[in-house]
Amino acid sequence: MFGDHHSFALALINSLGLAGIIVWHLQGRRRPLARLIVQILFFAGMSAVLGVSAILPYRIEAAQLDGIAAFLAMSARVLWWTHLAWAMIGLVRLYILLRGTPKDAHLPQDLLVSVVYLTVALSIMAFVFGAPIGTLVATSGVVAIIVGLALQNTLGDVFSGIALTLGRPYAIGDWVVLSDGTEGRIVETNWRATHLLTGAHNVAILPNSVLAKVGLTNLSRPDESHGVTLTVRIAATSAPHVIEGVLRTVLQACERIVKEPPPAVALKAIDAVAVEADLLFRVASPASRIPATNEVIDLLHHHCRADRLCLAMPPQSYLYAPHAPGERSDTVPAGSPSAGAVQHPLEAAPPQLSRNLL
Template sequence: MPQEIVSFVILLNVLGVAGIVVWHLQGRSRPNARLIVQILFFAAMTIVLILARIVPFRFDPPHLESMSALFVSAKILWWVHLSWAVVGFLRIYIVLDGRPREARLIQDLLVAVVYLGVALSVMAFVFGVPIGTLLATSGVIAIILGLALQNTLGDVFSGIALTLGRPYVIGDWILLSDGTEGRVVASDWRSTHLLTAAHNIVVLPNSVLAKLGLTNISQPDENHLITLSIRIVPTRMPHVILGIMQTVLDSCNSIIKDPPPAVSLVGIDASAVHVELYFQVTSPLQRGVARSEVIDLVYRHCKSSGLQLAMPLSKVITANEDSAQNLSAAGAAPAQCLIEAIPVFSVLTADEITVLAASAVKRTFSPGEEIAKEGDALSSLMIIKAGIVSMRKDDRETARLAPGDFFGEGGFLAGIGESHALRAITRVTVYEIGKEAFAPLLHERPELAEDLAANLAHREALSGNVGNHAMQHDHRRFYLLQAIRAVFRNHAHG
């Protein structure tokens, strides 16, 4: 009988060591295979224990003094394989349950509980240590450590609460009540890491994060609503102002069109009509770009429609100042004011702008009217005074042009056809300027040709071509510039 027990104990040790070796050979990349190995070796060791009539849940001194070490190691190996099997089941359950990565915190907590329980069981059932006395002593030590690690434990339990509540997941963009905002990039026992819009990492202790109000901008999606307040001098009827502001949003390229942006009249007094613009962007990172574009379009559409932006309520404007502004605005022709506001023509002198504006011819297109087909070479430069023009490529809208934008320079300067079809969305008013007015300017101002070529290359790039976009833009700009110079060089010789 003792010889039979010795054989079983030796077999237990062999199975335990073999299980550890095979478990390590499986690697962490194969959790399912690891779990199968753990179950098989644990089941085999359990069968051997039963055959040897060894009870792992009871402290039994070995029958022979010579086999004490083998007996102890066999029971320890059985407990180790039990803990690994339980931990394997926990990890597989978390994966199959579809838990996010931050559930690693719960997994680590459960694994720690399993290992602690196994360690106490080994001490009690293998070495015969009185666990009751040990727990009483460790309780006093735990109280001392708890007081010393109060803040750390607060962070740990706050992290557990945040993980169980799941107010956010890794990758979500959150906004805190103290103004801090960013994307969650990591979450551990003590802290949560946010990547801000300034590309900095903010480390927040979990106890602090749990006390702050939290807005999850990424749920249910990352579409973010922006509200922009505008004050307009009431020189036009409110419903006209409402329509112009709606046109502003319709001409914006960096905001979401579904759901559609909206405009609301929220107040009126003797000095201003108070308007609020509501629009959404696809990500919090797009807020600055979209807000800047909308503000630029508000200015351009107000200029083209004769609206004036009202002064803030705190600003007092005297009658003389008001009259001076009105006289100044009425002193210049509409075409000249529009040309002066376009950055491309900033290289021209006031006299050159006056001459250019005098040659401009006003044209109007009805809503839905086709202005140019794809590939058409227009015979004049067209500067948009009012309305929205849609740029289309293969029956798909790629961008929209607003007041202050212009097109047609490729056709009348270098004989190049339009890369997009152009269609009026609203009633569109443009100023046409012919080649004859530009010929002397391009000879005197070569930088004007460069700016026109850059604008045309940028508009052609809106078709959504892939690849090295910057290199394509530079090559296209150089080609267009050479073409423009060649045409006007021949024009000068002729």
């Protein structure tokens, strides 16, 4: 049986533990910092009483196992371990909050919380109730094997989610493109799947085990700006440097593209019909690609008309015709502005051949 000093200490620990639970619930979930302060203060008070009274929360003494003292000692230890778990979980959540991690990225938090609860539960069973932990762990290992075989796919998603979280190939809010063409913004990650908000405003749910196996391009790293390439073909009626100057004017007049780094024009090919060029520019985010491209195309049409440049037909629209031996063979796209300067193949063909072709 305890003395009065120990009985008072155990009663005080139980009172502090119960009061901490009540105050903790009264704080509400909207005040995580206040909750953490309450958890730490009450846990520190309980630990101080244990230390002053020379009561160890991890040791069972035979003298404490009789009557009301045994109940007070057991409940005091349970409350102390419970408050220890809550204080550790509060510190974990505070750390995640201070790092600025979005609330939807709760997989690391859930993992750490589960480890804390499991460790504290085993500690209570061992140090408070005196249960044989070795036997429990061996039995739970057999059970874990059976459960693992039954939940193989689900566990695969869970461990893939853990691997993705540790590797951090993306974060909440990143815009990603998968190897199969799926594109969107990461809006949530959990134990089993990752949620992707697509451009069509639909949520694609991708199992973590599948996401861990496919190639992934993160368009939000190192920043949100995104490069766009637009290929154009201008009729070869003007010098290439003139065409390049007009295209640069188009890019400089566009307001939806990023000016740093500056946009560029790359002349990539030339033939008797057209000069082919790539317009290289960047936009502020992947979502700005379509509006920026539309503006560039509109300005391109306007400046080509103002500077008397003509867009060339694509190579697939070229019209080929056989020619007689010794005659000149020319290839001209149908409707090309240079058709007046170069003889059309159908005009050079004999009348009977023209009728056959037409």
